[in-house]
Amino acid sequence: MSSKSFRSGFVGLIGRPNAGKSTLLNHLVGEKIAAVSNKPQTTRHKIRGIVTLENGQIVFVDTPGVHKPGYLLNRRMMAAVHDAILSVDLVVLMRDASVSTGNGDRFVLDLIKNAEKPAVLVLNKIDKINDKKQLLPLIDFYSKEYDFAEIIPVSALKGDAIDILLKQIAKHLPENEPLFDEDEMTDQPLRVLVAEVVREKILQTTGDELPYVTAVVTEKFDESETGGTKIYCAIYVERPSQKGIIIGKGGAKLKSIGEAARRDIEKLMGKKVHLQLFVKVVKDWRNQERDLDEMGIEE
Ligand SMILES: Nc1nc2c(ncn2[C@@H]2O[C@H](COP(=O)(O)OP(=O)(O)OP(=O)(O)O)[C@@H](O)[C@H]2O)c(=O)[nH]1
Ligand SMILES: [Mg+2]
Incomplete structure (x- = not known):
């Protein structure tokens, strides 16, 4: 060898x-x-x-x-x-x-x-x-x-x-050809990376009451003619009270989550983006096959 x-x-x-x-x-x-x-x-x-x-x-x-x-x-x-x-x-x-x-x-x-x-x-x-x-x-x-x-x-x-x-x-790895292009860093699609960033900011800025009941799904990317990218992400919670916590007084919490997430997403994509977050109440999503599939949490 x-x-x-x-x-x-x-x-x-x-x-x-x-x-x-x-x-x-x-x-x-x-x-x-x-x-x-x-x-x-x-x-x-x-x-x-x-x-x-x-x-x-x-x-x-x-x-x-x-x-x-x-x-x-x-x-x-x-x-x-x-x-x-x-x-x-x-x-x-x-x-x-x-x-x-x-x-x-x-x-x-x-x-x-x-x-x-x-x-x-x-x-x-x-x-x-x-x-x-x-x-x-x-x-x-x-x-x-x-x-x-x-x-x-x-x-x-x-x-x-x-x-x-x-x-x-x-x-300790086998002798093998490269499995991916050398400039590739992940197999995650951009919409999943974006959702992951948003969820991280939620976890980092809210207390212990929320981590298990939130999920994020990127619903849409909109490329505008002026070159900007608009990204729409849905934040799932299970109860209206949880929605209230995420949005915060006068929307302040959601705004700070969005700003922190946008900074990371811009770093990731190497360009300016406009991030639009909205909160959805979906009862018991943690037990719903369809919601989990949509979130990329597969069987
Ligand atoms: N001091 C210190 N903190 C660390 C180190 N590595 C991770 N942490 C912290 O440990 C916490 C958990 O880190 P994660 O990387 O999310 O841990 P994880 O194993 O992926 O956790 P799960 O995804 O929940 O399984 C974060 O607050 C990190 O900043 C380390 O080497 N030193
Ligand atoms: Mg982890």
């Missing part, structure tokens, strides 16, 4: 909610393609991010954080996790190293063990840990539980040790 050989494959990012999977994905592709927030269950479907290196190409598959499913929405989210684990070449178990081990961590570990896939353990948020010796018991625990190909402490937020991570992951 020559050292010049090219390696490529799919790598699943698996872990509990809030571990930092989407933060890592965004950092790796250098663009905001997945929503990030301090609320659990931020990611709702698989999002692929493509990283092309000199000697390889890694297609990361970001997944929803592993949790107990209640609604149809959550069952579909967990199906996406199982599907990702089965279909990738390598699994990255992402763990927030700054919190202690709980039942949720054991559950995720069991998923990986049962899949019997090559796996890399990524211990994230090391920027929050002053004494790095604190990582040792965690490394000890995980290495006794499963034969991880690598164990790599990183900070997805600060970008610490990410280059090492990429190298170590590429090593």
